[in-house]
Amino acid sequence: MQTRVSEMLGVEFPILAFSHCRDVVAAVTNAGGFGVLGAVAHTPQQLEIDMNWIEEQTKGKPYGVDLLLPAKYADIGGDTTKGSRDGGAPSIDRDTLAQLLPPQQQEFVDDILERYGVPKLDESADVIGAIGRRGGMLNVAPEGYEPLLDVAFAHKIRLIASALGAPPPSLIERAKKEDVVVAALAGTRAHAERHNTAGVDLIVAQGTEAGGHTGEISTMVLVPDVVEAVAPTPVLAAGGIASGRQIAAAMALGAQGVWCGSVWLTTEEAETQPAVKQKFLAATTKDTVRSRSLTGKPARMLRSAWTDEWEKEGAPPPLAMPLQTILVAEAQARISRSATKEGSGAQQLANYFVGQVVGQMNQVRPTRQVVLDMVTEYAEVAEQFAKQVQG
DSSP: OOOHHHHHHTOSSOEEEEESOHHHHHHHHHTTSEEEEEOTTOOHHHHHHHHHHHHHHHTTOOOEEEEEOOSOOOOOOSBTTSOOTTTOOOBOOHHHHHHHSOHHHHHHHHHHHHHTTOOOOOTTOTTOBTTBTTOOOOOOSHHHHHHHHHHHHTTTOSEEEEEESOOOHHHHHHHHHTTOEEEEEESSHHHHHHHHHHTOSEEEEEOTTSSEEOOSSOHHHHHHHHHHHHTTSOEEEESSOOSHHHHHHHHHTTOSSEEEOGGGGGBSSOOOOHHHHHHHHHOOTTSEEEESTTTSSOEEEEOOHHHHHHHSTTOOOOOOTTHHHHHHHHHHHHHHHHTTSTTOHHHHHOOOBOOGGGGGOOSOBOHHHHHHHHHHHHHHHHHHHHHHHHO
């Protein structure tokens, strides 16, 4: 599968695998694809550990790192480079935090947990960090993500990606000096054009089918529109891609490769919470929803009692990023801790980001096998296409 992207990244297959799990990143890279580590919730120390591990496992093979660099987010103040081990939470006191999180939203979350009978956490739980009971943070402000960039560029990464927002000029300049490819995700033609003008090397056209932060335009419509808008900059297709047939469709639309995330969530290596993984395996393509209930920005995730509660009449609006993440962090930790009990309220609430291809994710497979199955099926489709043309 030789394309401009595979040549640019130095890989056998232009299959880019986004995952927060280092095991998946390493497995895809070792299978001939290109693993991309989602690092927005890492602390610099965690990222250093994970990148060292990935490099030990992949022995020099190329891989990348992904961050969120949104243009708009709530400024919560504090030192965002210091905080809890799990979230990189800003160092601010409880009183300041209470002012940032409106009582209406706090009471709403507490009411959900009480009605569904979700047990409280021990005081020693990791989620209780520098900002108190509702600890948790996405590193979306420069003070939070710049230390992560320092760690990433200290390693031999081949790509740095912005999953939300245009990469700042300083990042693009730094990457070019280090010979690192810069990628940016786009949900509209306008976003792609803005990224292209900024000087990115690779644009990911992500359709609404995708898991996580995504727009409203389908992959089938978006990809050729973006390809036309940013030519000759190469484009990856994202959203609704979990098989070789879907890769072939992406290539037919003009993409030079694919960006996949959801398909890795049910692999053997994935760190997906067991109760959520079981939900994924049983879900259909109709069982996802775009919701602001986890991060404050629209993101596609598994529909559950949690998302239903936030959609009910009378529910308060989710807060802006990253306040919504801070608001729900303890709640999500409590839910995850108790979701293993069959039929429990926590199990009903449990969910995670996933795309509409969840309907295809009905068995647990090794990550390497997923990659090889994709490539094999793509080759079969390409052969069929060739026969059709010859005929």
